[in-house]
Amino acid sequence: MPLQPERLADIFVRLCEIDSPSRREGRLAAFLRGLFATEFKAEILEDASAAATGSDTGNLVVRIGGDGELPPLFFNCHLDTVEPARGVRVHRSGETFTSAGATVLGADDKAGIAMLVELARSLKEDGGPRPPLEFIFTTCEEIGLLGAKNLDFRLLRARAGFALDSAGIDLAVIAAPASNHFTARVRGLAAHAGLHPEKGVSAIQLIARAIAELPWGRLDPESTANIGLIGGGKATNIVPDLAWVEGEVRSHSRELLARHTTAIEEHFRDVLVSHGSLPAGISGPSVFSARLEFDFVEQFPTMRLVDDALPVARLKRAATLLNRPLACTVAGGGSDANIFNSHGFPTAILGIGMTDVHTTDESITLTSMVRTTQLLRALLEV
Template identity: 70%
Template sequence: MPLHPERLAETFVRLCEIDSPSRREGRLAVFLKGLFAAEFNAEILEDDSAGATGSDTGNLVVRIGGRDGIRPPFFCNCHLDTVEPCAGVKVRRIGDTFTSTGPTVLGADDKAGIAMLIEMARCLKDESRLQVPLEFVFTTCEEIGLLGAKRFDFSLLRASSGYALDSAGIDLAVIAAPAANHFTALIQGLAAHAGLHPENGINAIQLASLAVAAIPLGRLDKDSTANIGLITGGKATNIIPEQVRIEGEVRSHSAKKLARYTAAIEDEFRLAIDRHGVLPREISGPGRRRAQLEFLVEEQFPAMALDQDDPVLQRLTRAAALLRRQLRFTVAGGGSDANIFSAQGLPTAILGTGMTDVHTTEESITLKAMVRTTELLLALARQDPA
C-alpha cells in the first residue's frame, strides 16, 4: 500500500507541538514509547545516558521485528531535541508548507525525520512487508554537542550501519563531515584602577583583541574553517580588566590540518602575551608582572567519511534506483550524530529531509519533501540490505 501523506502530516504536526528542548526531551520520549508499543508491539530500550547528559530521558532504541530473522537490520537515527526558542510551538500549514505560527522554531529539525520513520513503519505494517527488522535510534542533546550520541550505549544496537535523517535538501546524502575542536583561551592579566594607576595593570581584553585580530577566521582552505564565537571579560569601566575568556572552534576534514590550525591559534595567543603582556621593570606594581594563558582544547566530534563502495551507500543507491531517482552525494560542513556512530564502526550516511532555514524562526518544510524522503526510506526497507 502507498504511504498516506495526510497521516504523515498529522504525525509531524503532533510531534512539533510536543516541547522537547535539549535536556527536556522526556515528554517526546514518552509519546514515542507509547506509540511504538501500541502500534507495533516494539521492543523499546532506554540507555542510562541521562545522568551524563543532564536530560530527563535516556537515548531510545526501538526495535520492530520483521519476519526475516536472517538478514541484518539497518538503523535509522533522529535526535529528539530542538533548538530554542521552542516552547509552545504551534504549527501553521499553508497549502503544502509547514511553518511555526509564532516566535519559535518549527522543529522540523529533527521531528520531520521522526515523523517519516513512523510513517515508514506504518506503511510496511499495512502492506505486511515488514520483512527486515527495523531499528530506530532516538538521541538526546544533539543540538548542544551531540551529547546523547557520545553517551549512547552501542551494545543496544544489532544493526551494523544506518542512516541519520538530519540534513537540509532532498534526494541527497551527506557522505563526509568534518571533525571539530572546541577551544577556550583564558587570559589572566593584572587588575588596576583605570584612572589612578593604569600603568600597573595588564589589560586582558586588549591582549585577547591583539590575538584575535591576528587569527585567520572563516574558511581557511577547502577542508577547514575556524570561528571565534564568544568573548567575555571585565568587571567595570574603571578597572583594567584582569580576565577574559574566548571560545571558538576549528573544523577540518583533515586530522593533520585540524591539529595544525588549532595549534596556530594557541600560538597567536601566546605571542600576544609575550609581546604585550609584561609590565616594564621600572613600574612598581603587583608581584606578578606577566599575563598568563590557559588554552584548553576539547574534541567536539570526529570526522565522518564514507567510501562510494561502502555497503551503506550501495544500499542507498539501489533504493534510489528502485524509485528511478538520482541521488546527490555531498560533503557537509557540520557535525551530527552520524559522526559519532561512524567513529564507532557503524557507517552512517546522513539523508536530506527537505527542511529549510533550520535553527531560525523562519524554519519550514513541505509535505512533498517529507513524502519524497519517506519513499526513499521505504525503498531501503523493501530491498535486500545485504
Template identity: 50%
Template sequence: MDVNRERLAASFTELCEIDSPSRREGRISRHLQQVFRELGATEIVEDDSAGRTGSESGNLIIRFAGALECTPIFFSCHMDTVQPAEGVRVKRSGDLFTSEGDTVLGSDDKSGLAACIEAMRVLRENNRPYRPVEFVITTCEEIGLVGAKALEPALVRAREGYALDSSGFARVITHAPAANRLTITVTGVAAHAGLHPEWGVSALILAARALARVPSGRIDEETTANFGTISGGAASNIVPEKAVIEGEVRSHSMAKLERVTGEIREIFTATVAAWTDPTGSAKGTPAVDVAVRQDFPVMQLEREEPVLRRVEAAARSIGMTLTYERAGGGSDANIFNGNGLATAIVATGMTNVHSTKEQVELQDMVDLTRLLLALLTESSC
C-alpha cells in the same frame, strides 16, 4: 505500498506540537515510546544517559526484529529542538508546513521522526516483511550532540545506518568535518584604571592582539576557524584581569585540524610571552591557557561502502536520484561513525532550520518515507 499522506501530515503536526527543547524531551520520549509500542516494536530501550546529559529522558533504541534475512540497519533522529520552541502551533498552507507563531516549526528533526513512524505503519498495514531495524532517537543533539556522545555504542546492534537530519531533499551527506573546541583564558593583572593603570596588565588588550593575528574564517576548502565569544573585565574603571575566548576549528583533514589548532595556541602563547612592562610598575605578569577538546570526530564515507551502495539501490528502485555531498557541520552521524557505526546523513526536506521561518513540504516527507520503505524491504537487501 502507498504512503498515507494525510496520516503522515497529522503525525508530523502532532510531533511538532509536543514541545521538546533540548533537555526537556520527556513528553516527546513518552509519546514516541507509546507510538512504537502500538506498532509492535520488539523491544524499546531507554538508556541511562539522562544523568549525564541533564535531559528528562534517555536516548531511545527501538527495535523491530523483521522477517527478512537481510543486514540489520538503523535510522537515527533526534527528539530535541532549538529554541524558541514553547507552544509550537503548526500552520499548514496546502502541503507546506510552517510555524503559526514566533517559534520554530520543529521539522528539525521531527520530519525524520514522522517518516520513520509512517514507514512502520505502512509495513504493518500491508503485512509486508522487512529487514531487522532499529530506531536510535537521541536527546540533546542541538546543544552539542550531547545525547549521542552519552550513548553506549554497544546498545546499537546494527552496524550501519542513516541519520535523517539535514536540510534539502534527496541529499546524502558522506563527509563532515571534525571539530576542536577552544577555550582560551588570558590572565592579566587588575588595577584601578584611573589611579594606578601602570600597575595592571590588560588581559583584553593581550587577547585582542592575539585575535588580530590568528587564522580565522575559511582557511581552505576543508578547514574553518571561528572565535564566537569573548568575555572579561569587571568594570570600566578596572584594568581587566581576565579574558576568556571561546572558539573552534573544523576540518575534513585531521592533519589540518591539528595544524591550525596548534598555530592558534602558538600565537596566543607568543603574544603573551612578548608582553613588556613599559614603566616597570606592573604588579605581576600575564599568562595564558589554551584548552582544546575534540567536539566531534571526522566523518568520511566512500561511495563503495555498503551503507551508500544500499541507499543508492533503494533510491533507484523508486525512481529517486540522490546527490552526494560534503557538509560543513557536525551531527550525531559524526559520533556514530567515530564509534564504528557507518552512518550516512539523509536529508528530510526541512529548510530554514534554526529559525522561525522553518518549513517543510509534505511531498518531501512522503518521498523520504518511500525511501525508508525501499531500504527496509527486499529491494535493498
C-alpha cells in the same frame, strides 16, 4: 499500500507541538514509547545516558521485527530541538509548515521522526518481507551530540544505517569534519583606569589583538575556524584582568585540525609575550607577565564513507529503483552520524527537506517529507 501524506502531516504536527528542548526530551520520548508499543508491539530499550547528559530521559532504541534472514538496519533521529522551542504551534499553508509563533518549528529533527512513524505504519499495512528495523532516538544532539556520545552501542543489533538530519532533498551526506572546541582565557593585571592605567595590563586588549591578527572563516579547502563567544572585565573604570573567548576549529583532515588548533594557541601565547608584560617598578618588585589558559576538547570526530560502504551502496540502489537522482555530498557540520561512524557503525546522513533550521523561519513541505519517506521504503527493498 502507498504512503498516506495526510497521516504523515498529522503526526508531524503532533510531534512538533510536544516541547522537547535539549535536556527536556522526556515528554516526547514518553509519547514515542506509547506509540510504538501500542501500534507495533515494538521492543523499546532505554539506555542509562541521562546520568551523563543531564536529560530527563535516556536514548531510546525501538526494535521492530522483520525477516530474521535479512540483516537489520537502523535509522537515527534526535529528540531535542534548539531554543526557542517552548509552546510550539504549527502553521500550515498548503503544503508548507512553519511555526505559528516566535519559536522554531522543530522540523529539525521531528520531520525525520514523523517519517519513521509513517514508514513503520506503511510497512505494517503492506506486510511484505523486510529487514528488522531499529529506530535510534537520541537526546541532546543540539548541544554537542551528548546523547550519541553516551549511547550504549551494545543495544544495537543493526551494524549500519542512516541518520535523518540534514537540509536538502534527494541527497546523502557521506563525509563531515571533525571539530575542536577551544577556550582561551587571558589573565592580565587590574589597575584603576582613571588614576594609573599604566599600572595595568588589559586582558581584553590582549585577547582582541590576538583575535584580530588571526585568520578566521575558511582557512583552507578542508578547514574552518570561528570565534563565537567573548567576555571579560568587571567595570569601565578597571583595567580588565580577565578576558576569554570560545571558538571552534573544524577540518576534514585530522592533521590539519591539530595544526590549526595549535597555531591558534601559539599565536595567543606570542601576543602575550610581545605585549603582555610590565617591567619591575611599574608592576611591583618583579616583572609582571600576562598568562594564557588554553584548553580544547574534541566535539566530534570526522566521518567519511567509502563508495562501497553499505549505506552508500544501498542508497545508490534505492535511487535507481525510484528512478531519481541522488547527490552524495560533503558537509561542513557535525551530527550523530559522526559518532556512529567513529564507533564502527557506517552511517549516511539523509537530507529531509527542512530549511532555515535553527531559526524561527524554519519550514518544511509535505512533498519533501513524502519524497524522503519513499526513499526510506526503497532502502528496505534493495
